[in-house]
Amino acid sequence: MEDMATGNYCTVTEFFLAGLSEKPELQLPLFLIFIGIYMITVAGNLGMIILIGLSSHLQTPMYYFLSSLSFIDFCQSTVVTPKMLVSFVTEKNIISYPGCLAQLYFFIILGAAESYTLAVMAYDRYVAICNPLLYSTIMSSQIYCSLISGVYIFAVFCSSVHTGFLTRIQFCKLDVINHYFCDILPLLKLACSNTYVDEMLILSFGTVNICVPMLTVITSYIFIIHSILHIRSREGRSKAFSTCSSHISAVAIFYGSAAFMYLQPSSVSSMDQGKVSSVFYTTVVPMLNPLIYSLRNKDVTLAFKKILERKNFM
Template identity: 55%
Template structure:
């Protein structure tokens, strides 16, 4: 990610979530609490899955990968936001800004496709149970996860490649609390028509493709659930998918309301509030959703605590 010599600014100033001084300290403690819960929840989920042999199945392999993505995803945004609030220094260098957006984009795209991979895993488990171990072999699961990270890396490079050639002549105040693509494009003094078309086309592709995979998978899953005779069987089967559906609805709902709508349809404050959901709240909520609704994870945690009472 090289820096163009023609860029007339060496860095940017982030406007943050609010300019009101009395809200800075409450926001700092709120975001600090969110980040602590996010780190403990996601690293705890990864540790539980790694240390519990009963969780060494594809479903939890994907879940541990999702937890890793959420941990990295939030770490790209929240520490810089906390430092900015605490020091009141809202400056970020040009290279720092491009790097922050690169990793934010990479892990956001990874989350989209990881949720799709998890939906496919649930489809195979419920609709093709006899072939599950064959279809979702360790090699296939590893290839799916590697594919998710490869797609994230590719699109992050593509989007970052749209931003780096642009000239920024000033003002250099980004009306956001992190370096996102739309606020950066609005600051450019270059022609951004092609970039905006690419953003909507590629961004739409990255939301529609996983969404279609998820919707199709759950259409088959619901059809299979309805054919189950016993109420207990239907409830148990649906509970295995409930956590994933909850995570999908929250994540995609906040993304679509931010990126796939006309730029003039909402204010900068509304965009900031919406973006808090997918940059801070979702990485925190995912491990809570999956642990609170999943008896296997709860039992694994209890066994680990009994094995290591000092923890």
């Protein structure tokens, strides 16, 4: 009983985050770069949510999914970036043990939710292009709400399992996390108890959360491309491709960097390489998504112009 009690006991009450780089000359330039990225991310994603909410002709499932993606990106960036910015301006970036677990918990929820939201958006494009006459029936508000609810419920389940098992681990080694936020792989490197179950969970959930959405995206686009190639007019083909191009860009960046980080054996993966790839899906992807979707989408730019005109008229 005593061993079990001490097995659950955490001797570490706080951690130090090593940050993105330990070179003193890079701290100020990196701080300025990432505070700029964060401000663009917040403005872009909140702007997208407000724009979709205010524009009557953007009240369709495609834009509801985009609004949900913007919400996830805003939260993901807010969970990670502010703590990362602290590491550029302080000598020791301290995070408490409960604070570390809370950051990890929300990070996993948002990462899984983004992965499945991108898959749901691919399915939405498949229905719109391959079954346009049945789109409003297949993508009813009830179906849309069920899909979004399913995404968040499963994301919370994944995160709860990961974090629940992590609380059983005893940390008694060096308390410096070689990362700029509390990610699960760098945390496990500090453990002095057995982490086999946690590593298997990362591999199994990581495989499911990347491969299942990726297969959904690939399958959807196989049918989409097949349908587009059967469109006779060149204008019709280019219009159909343009509705998908922004989504394909977002998918490639997100899944590519996530797979590089989590689908490697721990013996092979380097934490410094992992930091670089995780920068993409924690800070760069949340900034790029609203830019990709607004710049390459005529409906969004038109809605933005209408709101500006309405404001000037008032």
